Amino acid sequence: MEEVLEEIIPSEQEKRELEQTTEFVKNRVNEIAKDYEISVEPRLVGSSSRGTWISGDRDIDVFILLPKTLEEEEFRQKGLKIAREVAQEADTYQEDYAEHPYITARFGSFLVDLVPAYDVEDASEVTSAVDRTPLHDRYVSKRLDDELKKCIRLLKKFMKSNNVYGAELKVKGFSGYLTELLVLEYGKKGQSGIESFKDVLRASGNWKKGQVIDLEDHGVKQKFDAPLIVIDPIDPNRNVAAALEMEQWAKFIGASMAYLENSKKSFFVENREKEYSSEELVKTIEERKTRLIGLEFNLPDLVDDTLYPQLYKTENWLKKLLRQEEFDLIRSGVYRDNEKALVLFEVWNDLPRVEKHIGPPVTSKKHSKSFIEKYKNQEVFCGPYIEKDRWVVERKREYVHPENLIEQKTEDIKQSGIGKNLKRVDKKVLSGPSLLKEKYLSFIGDFLTKKAVWLD
Amino acid sequence: MEEVLEEIIPSEQEKRELEQTTEFVKNRVNEIAKDYEISVEPRLVGSSSRGTWISGDRDIDVFILLPKTLEEEEFRQKGLKIAREVAQEADTYQEDYAEHPYITARFGSFLVDLVPAYDVEDASEVTSAVDRTPLHDRYVSKRLDDELKKCIRLLKKFMKSNNVYGAELKVKGFSGYLTELLVLEYGKKGQSGIESFKDVLRASGNWKKGQVIDLEDHGVKQKFDAPLIVIDPIDPNRNVAAALEMEQWAKFIGASMAYLENSKKSFFVENREKEYSSEELVKTIEERKTRLIGLEFNLPDLVDDTLYPQLYKTENWLKKLLRQEEFDLIRSGVYRDNEKALVLFEVWNDLPRVEKHIGPPVTSKKHSKSFIEKYKNQEVFCGPYIEKDRWVVERKREYVHPENLIEQKTEDIKQSGIGKNLKRVDKKVLSGPSLLKEKYLSFIGDFLTKKAVWLD
Numbered sequence: 001m002e003e004v005l006e007e008i009i010p011s012e013q014e015k016r017e018l019e020q021t022t023e024f025v026k027n028r029v030n031e032i033a034k035d036y037e038i039s040v041e042p043r044l045v046g047s048s049s050r051g052t053w054i055s056g057d058r059d060i061d062v063f064i065l066l067p068k069t070l071e072e073e074e075f076r077q078k079g080l081k082i083a084r085e086v087a088q089e090a091d092t093y094q095e096d097y098a099e100h101p102y103i104t105a106r107f108g109s110f111l112v113d114l115v116p117a118y119d120v121e122d123a124s125e126v127t128s129a130v131d132r133t134p135l136h137d138r139y140v141s142k143r144l145d146d147e148l149k150k151c152i153r154l155l156k157k158f159m160k161s162n163n164v165y166g167a168e169l170k171v172k173g174f175s176g177y178l179t180e181l182l183v184l185e186y187g188k189k190g191q192s193g194i195e196s197f198k199d200v201l202r203a204s205g206n207w208k209k210g211q212v213i214d215l216e217d218h219g220v221k222q223k224f225d226a227p228l229i230v231i232d233p234i235d236p237n238r239n240v241a242a243a244l245e246m247e248q249w250a251k252f253i254g255a256s257m258a259y260l261e262n263s264k265k266s267f268f269v270e271n272r273e274k275e276y277s278s279e280e281l282v283k284t285i286e287e288r289k290t291r292l293i294g295l296e297f298n299l300p301d302l303v304d305d306t307l308y309p310q311l312y313k314t315e316n317w318l319k320k321l322l323r324q325e326e327f328d329l330i331r332s333g334v335y336r337d338n339e340k341a342l343v344l345f346e347v348w349n350d351l352p353r354v355e356k357h358i359g360p361p362v363t364s365k366k367h368s369k370s371f372i373e374k375y376k377n378q379e380v381f382c383g384p385y386i387e388k389d390r391w392v393v394e395r396k397r398e399y400v401h402p403e404n405l406i407e408q409k410t411e412d413i414k415q416s417g418i419g420k421n422l423k424r425v426d427k428k429v430l431s432g433p434s435l436l437k438e439k440y441l442s443f444i445g446d447f448l449t450k451k452a453v454w455l456d
Numbered sequence: 457m458e459e460v461l462e463e464i465i466p467s468e469q470e471k472r473e474l475e476q477t478t479e480f481v482k483n484r485v486n487e488i489a490k491d492y493e494i495s496v497e498p499r500l501v502g503s504s505s506r507g508t509w510i511s512g513d514r515d516i517d518v519f520i521l522l523p524k525t526l527e528e529e530e531f532r533q534k535g536l537k538i539a540r541e542v543a544q545e546a547d548t549y550q551e552d553y554a555e556h557p558y559i560t561a562r563f564g565s566f567l568v569d570l571v572p573a574y575d576v577e578d579a580s581e582v583t584s585a586v587d588r589t590p591l592h593d594r595y596v597s598k599r600l601d602d603e604l605k606k607c608i609r610l611l612k613k614f615m616k617s618n619n620v621y622g623a624e625l626k627v628k629g630f631s632g633y634l635t636e637l638l639v640l641e642y643g644k645k646g647q648s649g650i651e652s653f654k655d656v657l658r659a660s661g662n663w664k665k666g667q668v669i670d671l672e673d674h675g676v677k678q679k680f681d682a683p684l685i686v687i688d689p690i691d692p693n694r695n696v697a698a699a700l701e702m703e704q705w706a707k708f709i710g711a712s713m714a715y716l717e718n719s720k721k722s723f724f725v726e727n728r729e730k731e732y733s734s735e736e737l738v739k740t741i742e743e744r745k746t747r748l749i750g751l752e753f754n755l756p757d758l759v760d761d762t763l764y765p766q767l768y769k770t771e772n773w774l775k776k777l778l779r780q781e782e783f784d785l786i787r788s789g790v791y792r793d794n795e796k797a798l799v800l801f802e803v804w805n806d807l808p809r810v811e812k813h814i815g816p817p818v819t820s821k822k823h824s825k826s827f828i829e830k831y832k833n834q835e836v837f838c839g840p841y842i843e844k845d846r847w848v849v850e851r852k853r854e855y856v857h858p859e860n861l862i863e864q865k866t867e868d869i870k871q872s873g874i875g876k877n878l879k880r881v882d883k884k885v886l887s888g889p890s891l892l893k894e895k896y897l898s899f900i901g902d903f904l905t906k907k908a909v910w911l912d
Contacts, residue, residue: 205821207819208819209819227845246844246845247842247843247844247845249845250817250818250819250842250844250845250846251818251842253818253819254818254824254842254847257818257821257824257825258828261825284837287809287837288808288809288810288837289806289807289808289809289810289856290808290810330810330812330850348807348808349805349806349807349808350745350805351804352744352745352746352786352804352805353743353744353745354744354745354746354786356786361706362706362707362709362710362713363663363664363665363706363709365661365713368710368713369713369717372714372908372911381740381743381744381904381905382904382905382906383906383907383908384907384908384911385906385907385908386703386706386707386710386908387703388702388706389665389683389702389703389705389706390706391710394786400745448837448838449837449838450838450839450841451838451839451840451841452828452839452840452841452842455828455832455840
């Protein structure tokens with residue numbers, strides 16, 4: 001554990017580099033603001049401000065705090081103006097958009113988010129999620145000592161290694177702030193960070209669905225439907241864990257329990273990329289006797305937080321269709337690289353050509369009559385006949401191969417349930433060898449052989 | 457309809473033959489009883505006594521009525537003694553057993569059942585089902601005129617043609633007595649038999665599940681769980697339709713409705729045997745893309761009423777097993793000829809080799825731990841991993857081919873759910889070409905292409 005701590009606590013050198021970059025950016029904000037005679041305060045926020053970032057992280061959040069008195073329009077314009085001008089001096093930069101526009105600029109090895117926000121005193125003045133960040137900073141920082149900071153770093157590393165860290169829509173896991181609140185709830189000031197870390201794991205190993213954490217004893221005023229409910233200390237109407245998906249919640253619990261049983265180092269290893277050859281995967285699929293089908297899109301120009309919900313939407317729509325047509329879906333998943341996005345399905349065999357279609361009960365005169373009328377001269381395998389108390393026919397099934405279903409249902413873009421921006425890009429249905437491209441091997445290999453990471 | 461009536465009303469010649477055979481048997485009973493100084497009354501009962509039998513039927517029931525004062529033991533002995541002695545004069549005979557032993561003897565073209573029964577005055581004295589028959593005779597006969605007899609004959613023929621006539625365990629359909637009660641309920645004395653027949657069909661076309669018919673206004677004293685409840689006029693605690701299975705009930709309703717829509721003669725055609733070639737069936741199965749598997753037994757020496765429940769038991773046990781192992785069962789059925797009995801299944805394709813096995817929720821510490829322990833070193837396709845909030849593994853499926861399941865589960869005769877007497881005879885699992893024996897073609901062809909008979 002000491003070993004892990006050594007890896008994740010930033011070195012003095014690393015701290016200095018971060019401070020220097022931050023100072024440079026803050027100074028530029030001040031200078032530019034002065035030129036335009038705008039009253040602003042540049043502020044470092046988030047984990048680098050709280051002293052809870054992990055060695056190797058290169059993300060710095062600098063907020064450009066503007067007075068609450070500015071109108072929305074003016075606030076946007078002025079904030080973004082300053083951010084853009086600062087970014088001119090970066091190596092590269094791009095504008096992104098969450099609730100408000102902001103800029104991500106690369107200074108050397110650091111990625112600096114330049115985010116305009118209102119300078120607010122408490123939650124009642126908050127107009128968007130970013131305004132809340134400085135309040136979170138203040139709340140957390142006041143309550144931490146060095147050991148609790150170690151504890152937070154351990155917990156973040158543990159979550160990253162188990163692929164449950166991050167509230168972004170790709171992960172739907174634990175946000176940094178959520179992680180910190182867990183440590184404030186279950187850790188103890190004055191005891192070693194390692195002990196506090198174990199306290200957090202022990203506590204979460206005992207969570208039940210709907211567990212409530214309420215640090216400021218606000219009382220739960222709203223009904224939250226979530227596996228974990230963490231009342232925001234600065235805003236009792238907010239569940240900090242709202243973005244946390246049940247599966248990620250469960251994966252954290254599973255890992256916590258297992259770690260307490262056997263504290264091996266593999267719980268803290270990130271990015272265990274395995275290599276698979278296409279021959280190996282062909283064999284695996286052969287052995288499973290199932291079918292893999294992928295829907296591949298040319299990647300549209302979107303940030304992950306916009307892309308992933310559209311991929312998930314497409315995935316869910318096709319899952320529903322496959323099940324409707326009686327295919328047995330084993331699993332599905334999504335993937336992206338720099339060129340393509342892939343929605344992947346594993347389905348049990350093809351279906352038989354014959355499909356049993358249950359009709360009305362014989363006692364329902366009208367419906368029985370029209371059912372018989374409809375099918376008596378139609379080409380069916382069998383029937384109409386009576387089973388139990390209902391009319392039945394066995395007719396020709398429309399979709400025997402899952403590829404055909406996906407091919408046809410995605411053809412008419414307007415009708416389809418494909419994510420908005422994905423509708424406009426080229427797509428292709430892949431199966432068999434066409435799917436086993438070099439660049440997909442690692443994703444497909446993990447997809448087929450997945451296992452809790454710490455079991456390896 | 458007149459045409460049908462001509463076919464089913466026995467000719468004078470036929471009536472005479474039946475009367476002569478009956479007289480001969482009754483006389484023999486009297487003579488033999490006199491020799492032994494036993495007081496008996498031989499009585500013709502059932503449809504031939506009520507004048508409701510259909511031309512071509514060759515079954516005669518002669519009851520040997522013994523005094524109610526006899527003890528059970530003496531009753532059995534004496535009754536059977538007389539029956540046996542009468543049967544000595546038959547061409548062939550055999551002893552069968554329902555609630556009591558009785559004898560079936562062939563005299564020329566007639567099959568005469570010689571049944572010892574107590575001579576009782578009302579239902580309170582009844583000791584077994586056969587004792588009731590003379591009471592049913594009396595009840596029905598008193599209420600019939602010639603037109604109602606025609607109506608009953610039409611209804612029986614209609615039911616036979618639709619394979620729903622007969623209360624025996626092979627059919628589980630409408631008994632003769634039940635048919636007669638339906639006519640007494642819905643037909644009208646004094647109107648033409650044909651009109652009464654239509655009245656019966658019209659009424660049954662309006663049945664709902666649990667329909668009650670109570671000719672003597674006994675009131676329903678017991679709770680009967682059956683699609684049709686016909687209170688026995690001579691015994692209010694008995695549902696005359698108790699043996700009627702829902703599917704047979706529904707097939708009768710379906711046929712009734714259809715007949716009233718379109719009164720074609722095909723509703724009265726029995727035994728529509730179709731011919732199928734094995735090439736034809738191979739093609740049909742190919743097209744359906746399904747699997748047929750049969751379990752074939754050497755026929756044990758049993759009457760149908762004992763054999764069929766055992767075949768059904770075997771069928772139901774294997775249906776349950778197939779479904780447990782996740783095979784998609786399309787249909788099943790049983791068949792017998794003079795040498796073999798066959799239990800047949802049609803199943804969707806083989807299953808994939810991989811089987812998803814859902815484990816405990818992660819929040820359940822003890823079970824999660826032992827689940828992981830169990831599977832982490834076992835050879836599995838995938839996992840343990842977490843899906844939603846549960847542990848999952850994908851392991852090797854035990855049964856991929858339905859034949860193997862049936863083969864293995866029927867191997868250990870003692871453990872198996874095979875019908876009692878079927879356990880002791882040789883059996884074989886058949887599939888593919890080995891199933892398409894000449895003698896099974898007609899059964900398998902109908903099994904695969906079944907259709908309400910009147911739709912052809």
